[in-house]
Amino acid sequence: MEGQVIARAQVNRPDLRWPFPPAMAERLTGRHVIRLGRRSKYLLADLEGGQTLLIHLGMSGRMTVSADPSDPGFAAGQLGHFVHHHSMPEKHDHVVLEMGNGARITFNDPRRFGMMDLIATDGIEGHRLLAGLGPEPLGNGFHAAGLLAAFNGRRAPVKAALLDQRIVAGLGNIYVCESLFRSGISPTRQAGRISPARIAVLVSAIRDVLAQAIEAGGSSLRDFRQAGGELGYFQHVFDVYGREGQPCHRDGCPGVIRRIVQSGRSSFFCPQCQR
DNA sequence: CTTGGGTCCTGTGCGC
DNA sequence: TGCGCACAGGACCCAA
Numbered sequence: 001m002e003g004q005v006i007a008r009a010q011v012n013r014p015d016l017r018w019p020f021p022p023a024m025a026e027r028l029t030g031r032h033v034i035r036l037g038r039r040s041k042y043l044l045a046d047l048e049g050g051q052t053l054l055i056h057l058g059m060s061g062r063m064t065v066s067a068d069p070s071d072p073g074f075a076a077g078q079l080g081h082f083v084h085h086h087s088m089p090e091k092h093d094h095v096v097l098e099m100g101n102g103a104r105i106t107f108n109d110p111r112r113f114g115m116m117d118l119i120a121t122d123g124i125e126g127h128r129l130l131a132g133l134g135p136e137p138l139g140n141g142f143h144a145a146g147l148l149a150a151f152n153g154r155r156a157p158v159k160a161a162l163l164d165q166r167i168v169a170g171l172g173n174i175y176v177c178e179s180l181f182r183s184g185i186s187p188t189r190q191a192g193r194i195s196p197a198r199i200a201v202l203v204s205a206i207r208d209v210l211a212q213a214i215e216a217g218g219s220s221l222r223d224f225r226q227a228g229g230e231l232g233y234f235q236h237v238f239d240v241y242g243r244e245g246q247p248c249h250r251d252g253c254p255g256v257i258r259r260i261v262q263s264g265r266s267s268f269f270c271p272q273c274q275r
Numbered sequence: 276c277t278t279g280g281g282t283c284c285t286g287t288g289c290g291c
Numbered sequence: 292t293g294c295g296c297a298c299a300g301g302a303c304c305c306a307a
Contacts (some may be wrong), residue, residue, distance in 0.1 A: 017283070018305090041301080046281085060285080111284045113301060130289085156278060165302080172300055183300045221300065263279060266298085 001033045001045060005100035012094050015111060017058060021118045028053065028097065028118075040133050040169035044124070052121040054129070058113030060223040064106050071102035079103050084229040110223065133169040137206050142168060144200040151191040151199065158194060159187035159262050162206075171206065174241045175217055176266045179206045181240045186265040186274040187260070212237075240268040248273060 005187040021027070038044060043055040043063070057063070067074045067083045074083070077102060082120060086104060091095075095107040095116065107114070119127050134150070137140035149271040151158075152204045161167055162176040171179070180187050182205035185198060196200070199216050218224055218232030221242075226232060235242075239249045248255035248270040255272030 016280095022307090056301080058284095058302085063298095110286065110297085111301095113284070154277080160278080163301090174300065219300075224300070262279085265301095 001097075001099060001103070001105060002036045003033065004103065005030065005032045006047075006097050007100045010096040010098075012096075016061075016094060016112045017056075018117075019167045019190055020116055024116065024118060027051065038077070038186070039125075040136070040165060041172075042130065046121050049119050050085040051118050052124055053117055054115075054117045054127070055107070056129075058109060058111060060105065060111040061109035061114035062223055063227065064108070064225055064229045064240045065227050066104050066106065066229070067102050073102045076087045108223075132166050134165060134167045135169065136208050137168050137170055137210055138168075141204075142203065144196065144203045147203055148196055148199050151194060154191040156191055157187060157262055158185060158189050158191045158246045159265075159267050161191035163263075168206070168212075173265050174238070175206070176215060177210050178239060179209045181269060181274060184208060184273055184275065187262060189275070240270065243268060 006028045007030075009025040011020060011025045027160035028047070031049060031051075034046045034048055036043070036045050041056060043057075045053040045055070047053060055063070065079075065083050066086045066087050067079045071079070073079050081102065090108060092108050092112075093106050094109055094112070097105040099105065105114070110192045117129075124130060135146065140154060147168070154161055158180065159176060162171050163173065163177070177187070179202065182200065183202040185194060185202060211221060213232075213234040215233060216234035216237070217226050217230060218229040219234045219238075221235060224232060241258040246257050247253075248257060250270070250273055253270065253272050255270040258271055259270055260267050260269075
């Protein structure tokens with residue numbers, strides 16, 4: 001997408017979680033994408049003319065890139081080697097963008113918890129959806145001292161605190177469960193009652209889990225796909241997520257993974273390893 | 276202010 | 292084979 005023009009925008013319904021902005025298709029058509037970026041779980045496509053396309057995939061959303069193999073750009077390898085061939089439109093293909101180089105970007109989202117909006121690029125950090133987000137967990141702004149301060153006085157379980165995007169931005173249910181396992185912290189522990197030393201371990205575990213999950217192409221439980229349509233494969237190396245009743249992966253640990261529900265979400269953990 | 280629960284929506288898998 | 296129910300990656304919104 002980056003550097004390309006949006007030659008055609010097809011919008012197949014008026015809304016996802018929220019209504020699309022007025023005349024979205026018309027406002028996208030003919031615009032160049034200056035750069036692609038990301039903040040927390042929001043995808044950001046800066047367009048010429050001062051507008052940014054803001055996208056969230058919700059639970060079940062996916063954006064994939066495809067191309068016609070007979071397209072000259074495809075044959076020349078200009079669309080990248082990862083791009084898969086066009087296939088027939090599928091159920092829940094809500095927005096389709098045809099780029100000037102022949103790439104087709106498809107936003108598919110069965111549950112429609114995703115969203116798209118067009119907002120001013122200027123002052124984007126102040127947008128209501130982005131204002132108040134915590135630091136990026138892979139950035140320099142995320143560190144033990146900061147997390148300690150953010151947890152200070154909080155009585156909520158650490159599981160809930162880490163899912164709170166105002167404390168750290170971009171963690172979801174899977175990666176919180178996996179990070180807590182690796183740092184030996186029970187999901188039920190009150191956030192404000194974790195020692196500084198263990199918070200430092202947690203920060204490292206979060207960074208490691210995210211870096212490894214990205215390296216593995218993400219976690220494809222059902223809907224998620226990489227941009228080229230491939231499955232991620234981090235789900236194959238989960239230690240706890242979705243492993244209720246199965247043995248703990250830690251060498252010599254007799255524990256069995258348990259599942260509990262915290263604020264409506266499943267938490268998976270090893271009662272032996274996590275305190 | 277913090278915290279927990281309900282809600283949006285479709286699809287799948289399980290027990291009966 | 293069919294039916295009802297639980298559950299699924301998120302996060303807003305409101306009541307307490």
